[in-house]
Amino acid sequence: MRLLASLAAAILALVAAAGAASSTGSSVLVVLEPELDKRKFSTFFGGLEKRGYELTFRAPRDATPLVIEDDVPKFSNVIVFAPSTKSFAPDLLPQSLVNLLSHNVNAIFTLSTAQTPLTSLASEFSLIIPPPHTPLISHFPKRSLPPTTIPITPPTSHSILTSNLPPILFKGIPHALGTNPFLVPILKAPEESFATDSDSDSGADALVDAADKGGEGLWAGSSMGVVTGFQAHGGARALWVGGVDVFSDEFAKTEVSKGVKSGNAVFCQDIAKWAFQESLVLRIDSTTHNHVNVTHDADNVPTQYTTNDMITYTTYISKWDPESRRWTPYSGINDLQLEFTMLDPHIRTALPAVRGTPGKYEVTFRAPDRHGVFKFVVDYKRKGWTHLHSAITVPVVPPRHDGYPRFLSAAWPYYAGAISTSVGFVLFSALWLAGDAVSEKARGKKKLE
Amino acid sequence: MLLILAATIASAAALSITAPKALVLSSDGSQLRSESLVNPPSTPITLHSTDTLKLTFTVQEKDQGVRPHQTFLRFYDADSGEEGIQPVRVSASGKAKFDLNMARPPLSLPPTTDKPIHVSLILGSFTHPPAKIYLFDLVLPESQPPPQHPDEASFHVLPEIQHTFRPEQKVPPKAISAFFAGLVVSPWLVLITLYSSVPQKLTHIGSPNILGFITLLAAFETLLLWYWVDLRLGQVLLYGALLGSLTVAAGNRALSSVAKWRVGK
Numbered sequence: 001m002r003l004l005a006s007l008a009a010a011i012l013a014l015v016a017a018a019g020a021a022s023s024t025g026s027s028v029l030v031v032l033e034p035e036l037d038k039r040k041f042s043t044f045f046g047g048l049e050k051r052g053y054e055l056t057f058r059a060p061r062d063a064t065p066l067v068i069e070d071d072v073p074k075f076s077n078v079i080v081f082a083p084s085t086k087s088f089a090p091d092l093l094p095q096s097l098v099n100l101l102s103h104n105v106n107a108i109f110t111l112s113t114a115q116t117p118l119t120s121l122a123s124e125f126s127l128i129i130p131p132p133h134t135p136l137i138s139h140f141p142k143r144s145l146p147p148t149t150i151p152i153t154p155p156t157s158h159s160i161l162t163s164n165l166p167p168i169l170f171k172g173i174p175h176a177l178g179t180n181p182f183l184v185p186i187l188k189a190p191e192e193s194f195a196t197d198s199d200s201d202s203g204a205d206a207l208v209d210a211a212d213k214g215g216e217g218l219w220a221g222s223s224m225g226v227v228t229g230f231q232a233h234g235g236a237r238a239l240w241v242g243g244v245d246v247f248s249d250e251f252a253k254t255e256v257s258k259g260v261k262s263g264n265a266v267f268c269q270d271i272a273k274w275a276f277q278e279s280l281v282l283r284i285d286s287t288t289h290n291h292v293n294v295t296h297d298a299d300n301v302p303t304q305y306t307t308n309d310m311i312t313y314t315t316y317i318s319k320w321d322p323e324s325r326r327w328t329p330y331s332g333i334n335d336l337q338l339e340f341t342m343l344d345p346h347i348r349t350a351l352p353a354v355r356g357t358p359g360k361y362e363v364t365f366r367a368p369d370r371h372g373v374f375k376f377v378v379d380y381k382r383k384g385w386t387h388l389h390s391a392i393t394v395p396v397v398p399p400r401h402d403g404y405p406r407f408l409s410a411a412w413p414y415y416a417g418a419i420s421t422s423v424g425f426v427l428f429s430a431l432w433l434a435g436d437a438v439s440e441k442a443r444g445k446k447k448l449e
Numbered sequence: 450m451l452l453i454l455a456a457t458i459a460s461a462a463a464l465s466i467t468a469p470k471a472l473v474l475s476s477d478g479s480q481l482r483s484e485s486l487v488n489p490p491s492t493p494i495t496l497h498s499t500d501t502l503k504l505t506f507t508v509q510e511k512d513q514g515v516r517p518h519q520t521f522l523r524f525y526d527a528d529s530g531e532e533g534i535q536p537v538r539v540s541a542s543g544k545a546k547f548d549l550n551m552a553r554p555p556l557s558l559p560p561t562t563d564k565p566i567h568v569s570l571i572l573g574s575f576t577h578p579p580a581k582i583y584l585f586d587l588v589l590p591e592s593q594p595p596p597q598h599p600d601e602a603s604f605h606v607l608p609e610i611q612h613t614f615r616p617e618q619k620v621p622p623k624a625i626s627a628f629f630a631g632l633v634v635s636p637w638l639v640l641i642t643l644y645s646s647v648p649q650k651l652t653h654i655g656s657p658n659i660l661g662f663i664t665l666l667a668a669f670e671t672l673l674l675w676y677w678v679d680l681r682l683g684q685v686l687l688y689g690a691l692l693g694s695l696t697v698a699a700g701n702r703a704l705s706s707v708a709k710w711r712v713g714k
Binding site for chain 1: 516517518519520521523525531532533534535536537538539555557571573574575576578579581596597598600601603604606607608609610611612614615618620621623626627629630632633634637649650651652653654656659662663666667670673674703707
């Protein structure tokens, strides 16, 4: 009886720990610097644990637990709450962290006004960091909070954030966004904010001088970002947050206006959902191609096509559903494109969703009249979504000797000639064999006479 | 400390500006336009590539000139979303002056199109409540568009490419083909006409050897016709070999019969 009970408990525990809402894995390593207290972030960490993540805490200088060992990552996600740590353990150095991203490990980085190895790592992600000790301040809106704590109104509709969130309290540094298209801006600084190290009105002249100096000049305005995501090519996501206080309990509980609590708690869970690959995650399940009007069968894919063939290409795409923790077919992409490429795209056409079958996208097109080795290329990249890539190589050969148009009307005289030659030959043989030979006697008779 | 600061801000009046004035001068110094900005002007101020805009105002708090921490001009293009922030130098008595010389534009100017830019003034201070004042609309000469990353285009829908196929081969009209086919077949008429006047008697046509050989010969020709229509090389060679050996044997017999008849049965 006790054995059964313990067995049941073990199975239940296994099922409960069956996975977090993330599509890549539920293990999270939190690198927390000793100056920060874990209990001050209980709202954020508690929210993550409620969604099924297993958090492991570690100081930046600790040797264990290792985040990557022998080139195999030990955790699926990393949170680095070490904004003012200047020295890290060897497996947390910037090169190692970048290596993690190429192994599909997601990361959240936080920065601060101090200059740390993470500051130089940020420039690898096309984020330009202001000089050290220049926090972001804003005199707007008029509030009882200090100028360095800024309420930022999030965009009303954003693919990553819940809509209509209350203003989010932020304290930290801004960053300028490079033109790299892999960057996903999530929260931008308010237009009246700027980064400066002055804390009284007498610093006004220094601000003007900074702008006159040229170069990067003055860090101001809404072109600066405060929370930015980075979608790496292999699927991993990195999140850069300008200050660690966004995640704190204190900011989550503070009221931004009468009776309205800040949106920090929901905001932090939303950005963690995106960073840990729960939301906006797509994948290609399978792709097939075949001649038109032939049922697609995985075992029956043609090994080559002829020029001017009609080809049908089908792909099945799913989206990760964090609620049910499954990949579900997704027909919501309306700008998917297929390229039929040989060095350069010869054909680029839209790949629309098929009504009635969720997740199926299909297009029929005519193979070019150029022969060669072509590729079906699906390359779908949009800000915030995982990148979809698929390339299938297929040869396109010129027609066989009997694949060309035959029995043309222009050739009728030639057909007539050839056939009449055959007929004539058979007739002549028949007549020659069947007929009588002229007799010798008759010939001889003539000669004599 | 925070309470004292809050109290200070609460008691202070909001910042404001007095005597805001915009002056547009051409490159030779002549005045093109002069506006008082107490109310935003009805038409946008246009600057050409050699003009200069001179902006003057005084920052005040309760009729007293003051130098706030933040005096920024914000240039904002609502269509493209481009923004530029330019700090304005304010003297200790609150007098502010800003020159915008289009011959040497400041770096803070955003990329411009032909649409007007909204120009507003942002005043912020640690000790006074802040103020944001909309000044005027500005039309600047078009600039280069902002630089784009070379991969940026692949993150949007790319233009469709369609392959131009070779045009279908043109076939001459069937009437001409039919006429020339008829021309090719026409000698048969001549042959049949002439042959009917030749007194040949087909005495041995009924002989089984001859008939057999002729049938096999006709079958061989039919095989060639079938190859033209349908068969593959391997098949026609196989059938041809079989049929050919039969035909050769039949042909031998036919010729020997003819020889026998010639010698005299």
